[in-house]
Amino acid sequence: MFDALSSSLRASLRRLTGSGRISAADLDAGLADIRASLLGADVAAPVAARLLEQIRERAQRSEIVGGLGAGERMLGILHDVLTEVLGGSGRELDLRERPATILLFGLQGAGKTTTAAKLALRLMKEGRRPMLVAADPRRPAAAEQLGILAAGIKVPMHREPVGTPVSEIGTRAIAAARRLGLDVVIIDSAGRTALDDELLEELRELRRVTKPRERLLVVDAAVGQTALAIAQGFSGAAEPTGLILSKLDGDARGGAAISIAGGAGIPVVYVGTGERSEALERFHPDRIANRILGMGDLATLAERVREAEIGPGADPSAEARTKAAEARALRGGMTFDDLLSQLRQMSSLGPIGQVVKMIPGMGGMAEQAEAAVASGELKRTEAMILSMTPETDPSQGREAGKAGEKRSKAPVAEGGDAPEPLSG
Ligand SMILES: Nc1nc2c(ncn2[C@@H]2O[C@H](COP(=O)(O)OP(=O)(O)OP(=O)(O)O)[C@@H](O)[C@H]2O)c(=O)[nH]1
Ligand SMILES: [Mg+2]
Incomplete structure (x- = not known):
């Protein structure tokens, strides 16, 4: 991005x-x-x-x-x-109410439904109990799409039959959330190719009945310069409290964030960086400014490492293993298994180029790192290491020799990039 x-x-x-x-x-x-x-x-x-x-x-x-x-x-x-x-020190969502209500709106295809699920997943990881609400009174497919996403992340979803006015959808959804003891209600509203009175009226109605403290405008980063006009179009009816910029993983140039935050005074709260429900990042203006200027973003990198270590599916023994590996590396005795696990951890943090860019001074290396992945170099290294015979006891010459022999040959045979002795 x-x-x-x-x-x-x-x-x-x-x-x-x-x-x-x-x-x-x-x-x-x-x-x-x-x-x-x-x-x-x-x-x-x-x-x-x-x-x-x-x-x-x-x-x-x-x-x-x-x-x-x-x-x-x-x-x-x-x-x-x-x-x-970009918004100074950044902004936390105001979720003090029970239930706290978040209204998402934006043009058709902006990414509202996808973002609703991402936000639910994120808030759930933060210990909240969210509910998703399908509030498009016309398109049954909209509720189905949200239903699939909700099931994928195991978050309850509320929907009403086609034709139910949004005011009723809103009222019943809030009542349902209370009944179920859920503390955040995320409302996915309908999109329209252009801003029209009907859409804006629907948003007013949804606001009237659900009183959302957070009203988040979702904008596709690829809209570029028109972003500001879109934000202004929604401002009267919806009074946005924040912006979520979606699809920043594509080739969007990011100017939309600066245009909306700078031109309409709506701070960017999150950015979408992919289609999966995990692909939502908190937006920290100072960190983004660092990244834009090639000053790295260690704070975000550290957070990703922490999430990868403690997130769902994380291996509880990983931390201990990492510590042991660090100790070995300091003594100069890093093993190939250590290297392998480091490579795997790196790739669990996200696309390698994105990761490398967060390291101060490494911004310029991102393309090379991406090229290494694209050319299969990392996979090849992994395959090489896996094909080696583990060294059973370093003190016994024969075993060590055997393993060592295989290791020194592997790079030449597989990678072709180890120095070869010149012949003839
Ligand atoms: N690459 C990428 N794709 C995204 C992102 N967010 C959404 N999408 C994709 O954009 C398309 C539209 O997303 P939706 O969430 O359906 O958009 P919407 O605003 O709900 O659309 P309507 O309800 O039709 O107005 C889908 O194919 C999503 O997978 C993102 O951050 N990155
Ligand atoms: Mg939608």
Whole structure:
């Protein structure tokens, strides 16, 4: 996510800092570069203009022109401006009520239904008892889709017969949640290709009867510059409290987040990064600004590691094994089994490129890491290790020799990339 913006912004920064000190002309050229990066990433023009204004003002205030360390200071300014525009310190959902109600809305195909399930799964992992509500009064397929997703994550779903007015769907759903002792109600509303009065009226009705404290607009990140207009279209009837940007895993350029947060003042709360119910990430403006500027995102990486270790299906002995492996690695005695388990843990954290990008200074390596996966290099390494004969007792020469022999041959035979002695 934000890849294009990230690489073009970093290129602008490199140009700005290449010369050590920067002149007024350098600054102008640099700002023009940054503007082009923002527009190229689908940031709405008025929002880009406002950002640029802020960057220029701060650059002047910190007397960057002619001063030393211009590059770092410019990086700092960009980081602060991006963080602020994306919502500052980020935002937690307000779920104090019992039941707390979350209304999801957005244009057709934006990802509302998928997101409803993702949100339910996430809140359940956080210890809540959510219920999903199908609130499209016309399309039975909508309720069926939600039903399948709900069953997949084992969350109860409420639906009413086709034609039931949304006000009744809402009222009965809340009553059902109370009866069942559920504490969060997530309402999946109908989508429409264009904003029309009927859709907006439905949202008003749903709000009237369910009083959702959280009203989350779901927008497909790929809509680019029109994101701001979509947000403004919904603002009167629904008064969005937050934005969920879906499909950021695709080739969307992420400008939608900056446009909506900066232009309509609606903070991004979550982003969707895939079709599966697990693919929803909390949105932390400062961490995203770090990622965009290639400064890494260790906090998110650490969270993923923790989730992979303690999440459902995690192996309880994994932590102890990791600790033992770490100790061996420190003594210089890392085994191939250790390497194998590290490789597997890495890949459980998500697509390797995404993971690598979170490590500070490694942003530029993401493509290489992805290429390694695409070419099957990691799988090959795994197969190689699995094909080896385990060393039974290192103190006994024969066994160790046998295992060692197999190990040293494997890379040449399978990977073909181990150094071969030159012959002839
Ligand atoms: N790659 C990717 N696909 C997504 C994401 N979120 C949703 N989708 C896909 O987008 C398509 C539409 O998603 P839905 O959840 O059905 O969208 P909707 O807003 O409920 O659509 P309507 O109810 O018809 O208005 C589905 O194929 C989803 O799998 C995401 O974060 N990443
Ligand atoms: Mg839907």
